[in-house]
Amino acid sequence: MNLTVRQLQTFREVMRSGSISEAARNLGRTQPAVSSMIAGLEDELGFSLFDRGPGRFLPTPEALFFAEEAEAILLRIDRTRANLRSLSAHNHGRLKIASHPAASGIFVPRILGEFLRGKPDVEATVMMRSSAVIEDLVASQQFDVGFAETPEPRNSIRQEDFELEHxxxxxxxxxxxxxxxxxxxxxxxxxxxxxxxxxxxxxxxxxxxxxxxxxxxxxxxxxxxxxxxxxxxxxxxxxxxxxxxxxxxxxxxxxxxxxxxxxxxxRIASGISILTPAHRPVSLLTTEFCRQLLEEVRRLENRMAESL
Missing domain, CATH: 3.40.190.10 (Periplasmic binding protein-like II)
Structure with missing residues (x-):
């Protein structure tokens, strides 16, 4: 069985309006196009959905059952579309962040707070760990983002490195x-x-x-x-x-x-890095947070340069 979303949407509108002509007007299509869509749906299902006759167009018992199923499918599709739009807008999901002590008290939480403003459906884990432990957590793919002193390069980690003056x-x-x-x-x-x-x-x-x-x-x-x-x-x-x-x-x-x-x-300086797992795809949410974290590190350098 090969049903399409458009067939289900057309059938739902016919059931709601009670006629082919009214459904065609509501959908902005021609009456023959809607009739053809319903006929194709019936062929695909293998049974009639409507009892047709002179002055008669009534849904069959099978149509009443199928209407509930079609409505549930379309609602699920609508929810999925909304969730995908939310994901693309970085408004849904979960972030797992590990930060070294110097940044865990104020710096990372401040950036995270700004990033999550207006994103009530995003959940976050923020853990303070030593840089060596953060490296292992990210390398083992357990955390989405690590912010730590710059480690030696590893195949299991992607890293963006900075050198910040003391x-x-x-x-x-x-x-x-x-x-x-x-x-x-x-x-x-x-x-x-x-x-x-x-x-x-x-x-x-x-x-x-x-x-x-x-x-x-x-x-x-x-x-x-x-x-x-x-x-x-x-x-x-x-x-x-x-x-x-x-x-x-x-x-x-x-x-x-x-x-x-x-x-x-x-001059004395220390290396700091944004770490992400290399052996699994990085989510859109993680990518956007890392971009904001990267920009804030650069702004930090500029703020300090201007204040000194």
Whole structure:
């Protein structure tokens, strides 16, 4: 049996209107065209749908049954069309996002909030994980998007890489807040907050101080940069941190003492990447979110460049 949507729509209109001529007017077709469509439908079904005679055009019992089936099919088609339109407009579906700690508190949720505005049928999972774990989650195809420190390339991951400059965090009322740039000589022997020894940012910071024969005094050893900004605001130390942490702080500044950010020279930078699974198709919803995330990273660079 090879039924078409147009046959079902025509039959439904004939049943609703009660005549071929009225259905033809409602559908904007000729009466012979509607009669031919119904006759073809009857041939396909193998039984008559209407009892025809002089002054008589009545649906058969089979037509009454088939009308319910046709209506259910057409309603399902209409729902499917609406859902597909919703998908193409990125208004339906689910996103699974894994973010490294620096971006998980404010940066990624802020972008996600903007992206989901007006999309009540989109559900999202947002998990904070270390960059190494995010890499594995995306490589194993368990998450749609990863936002993490740049990993080594893998066949199982597509990645969009960026290099973001690190900035020096200084208490707002500190004399160094007046400087345009801060160097290791400015921080020689002063208390610092920094990440653990193995982290690339600490390795680069140590190398920068060593290159100018300056002492790096790490008073506070941290797992992530964000707690260090509270210590900087309290006047206990200085800190060289990633740009995303700095941007997140500026979007949600505390009510107490504040921190300002200045360029640090020699330049220190860290790699950040948008990761997606390589072994399965990326949904339209995921593609659009990644595009917005990419644009926001670029806007971040421009905002910071203008503010420094």
């Amino acid at each position: 900035l020096c965090a200084v208490p707002e009322n500190d004399p160094l807040a007046e400087a345009d740039e801060i160097t290791p000589k400015d921080l020689h022997g002063l208390p610092m907050a920094a990440l653990f020894d193995e982290h690339p940012s600490f390795v680069q910071t140590s190398a920068a101080f060593a290159s100018q024969n300056c002492a790096l005094k790490r008073r506070f050893e941290l797992q992530t940069f964000l707690p260090g900004l509270t210590l900087v605001a309290s006047g206990l130390c200085y800190m060289i941190c990633d740009m995303i942490t700095a941007d997140s702080y500026l979007h949600a500044p505390p009510t107490g003492p504040k921190v300002v950010f200045r360029r640090f020279r020699p």
